[in-house]
Amino acid sequence: MGDVTGTRGVGAAALAVAQQADTALGTAWGHSNRREFLRLAAAGAAALGLTTTMTGCVVAAAGTKKLDFRDDFGILNFAYALETLEARFYEKVVAAPPRDLRPGELQILRDIGDHEKAHARFLKRSLQILRVEVPMSVWPGIDFASRQSVLTAARNFEDLGVAGYNGAGTRLRLAEFLTIAGKIVSVEARHAAALRDLLNPGSRDFAGDDVVDANGMDRALEPGEVLAQAQKYFAEPYRAVGL
Amino acid sequence: MHTDYNEPKRLLAADPAIAERLSTRQAEIDAGASTNSATRAGLMMGGAVLATAALATDVFGQSSNLPGIVVDVLNFALTLEHLEAEFYVRGVGTAGLLPEEMRGPFDQIRKHEVAHVAFLQSVLGSRAITKPTFDFTAGAGGGNGPFADVFRNARTFAAVAQAFEDTGVRAYKGQAANLMGHDDVLRAALRIHSVEARHASQVRRMRGQKGWITQSEPGNLPAAATGSYKGESNKFQFILGQPDSNAQAQTEAFDETLTKGQVLEIVRPFIAGGM
Incomplete structure (x- = not known):
């Protein structure tokens, strides 16, 4: 786990991300894409302030991992942790599904798991320079042999994800990151609606009054609130700074 | 107004x-x-x-404090919310149109779209646009477009609903960056955006489709609706390519944006006299 806090500036880090992505993608990545990324990296560095140090990484320290929410990278790092958690959850579900799942439900859970995997992979690649690591997952209170328990846990993860992205949006300073977060959050909302409908078919629960208020608006939770709810699923606790 | x-x-x-x-x-x-x-x-x-x-x-932030670009975005959103709200108010209010199992979900969606209209109007105040006159048959006012039986046939109604919701998700997403720096407005827009996505998922599933969009597939909608799905098959997020063995999941995992121009092109047939 590299600690990149300190002297390395965002510009240098962004450039390093670009170079690593360049290497990783090889010839499949066209010249124009490379140029575009460097433009974005430069814009990102400017947006965040060239003197800002790379504080958003997850740093191992004394049994805790630090999440620094002072810049876009910290927020994306947190998103990466949550997406990884979700991906692991569905992987475990799909590997040994509850016997009482109803027809079609396993495919839905498999689809959602594949989406979460894609989100996590994307975020990991975007944050490559930070060498993020997500602690091992634990699953308190989830009975993987029970349809009801699995669907309820899945619904809670998806609703939390929606509220988390909604609450973090205004913290992002780079427009491209905001747009990508938007591309992800609406898929999380699609998941949440589907899972809610599996739990109570044909009802209003897909966008129920418990999550959508009288203005027709979904929940938005601050990162600290989201972390507090997600913390119990990580074997090592995260320590949040910059909130 | x-x-x-x-x-x-x-x-x-x-x-x-x-x-x-x-x-x-x-x-x-x-x-x-x-x-x-x-x-x-x-x-x-x-x-x-x-x-x-x-x-x-x-x-x-009253109109006088909101910069023109924010007012434009909110009025653009208001146009779409007017379209959706009137559509669902009429649909839910048409006796005999919706089968029992669709009535609750569509009424819930109606409630949200009406609330979105009221919210946007309250933020825009005197700068809110007036509601256009709609033609839900997509006949640009002629009342005899490709969805001529939209209020007589639940299948047609649900198909149009899917197109509206999937388009709405993409429309809000495409405007988010224009609201940066106006945190109250941006947060509200994001919170509406994810509700539209919940609607989209439900409507799609009531139609026997997956809740998410695969590639650029219009999900059993007629050709008139293909514009709503154009570009959904994008596999390059934030210019990082995604060389992924599961290309289908890759496209499902990310909803794509539409520009304001693309959205207006999609909804133009639903507005009497064009826009």
Whole structure:
């Protein structure tokens, strides 16, 4: 786990991300894409302030991992942790599904798991320079042999994800990151609606009054609130700074 | 200017977070903070209810404080919300159209779209656009477009609903970056955006489709709706390519944006006399 806090500036880090992505993608990545990324990296560095140090990484320290929410990278790092958690959850579900799942439900859970995997992979690649690591997952209170328990846990993860992205949006300073977060959050909302409908078919629960208020608006939770709810699923606790 | 959808206007104060901001703002005003005339008028009329909309406008930044680009985005959103709200109000209100199992979900969606209209109008105040006249058959006012039986056939109604919701998700997403720096407005837009996505998922699933969009597949919608799915098969996120063995999941995992121009092109047939 590299600690990149300190002297390395965002510009240098962004450039390093670009170079690593360049290497990783090889010839499949066209010249124009490379140029575009460097433009974005430069814009990102400017947006965040060239003197800002790379504080958003997850740093191992004394049994805790630090999440620094002072810049876009910290927020994306947190998103990466949550997406990884979700991906692991569905992987475990799909590997040994509850016997009482109803027809079609396993495919839905498999689809959602594949989406979460894609989100996590994307975020990991975007944050490559930070060498993020997500602690091992634990699953308190989830009975993987029970349809009801699995669907309820899945619904809670998806609703939390929606509220988390909604609450973090205004913290992002780079427009491209905001747009990508938007591309992800609406898929999380699609998941949440589907899972809610599996739990109570044909009802209003897909966008129920418990999550959508009288203005027709979904929940938005601050990162600290989201972390507090997600913390119990990580074997090592995260320590949040910059909130 | 404000449209009556046969439902009492929803109170912004019903949202605890917004209510808290409103009461904080009211305390500031009581303490002598400057405010606009509409808010003062509302407060002077005595009722918190009467003042709510004006206060909301005050908190969210009245038209005079909102830059033109934000007003444009909100009016663009209001156009789409008017379209959706009137569509669902008519659909849910048409006796015999919807089978029992669709009635609850569509009524819930109606409730949200009507609330979105009221919210956007309250933020925009006098700069809110007037509601266009719609043609839900997609006949640009002729009333005989490709969805001619939209209020007689639940399948057609659900198909149009899917196109509206999937388009709405992409439309909000495409405008988010234009709202950066206006945190109250951006947060509200994001919170509406994910509700549209919940709607989209439900409508798609009621039609026997997956809740998510695979590649650029229009999900058993007629050719008239393909524009709503154009570009959904994109596999390059944030210019990082995704060399992925599971290309289908890759495209499902990310909803794509539409530009304002693309969205207006999609909804043009639904507006009488064009736009």
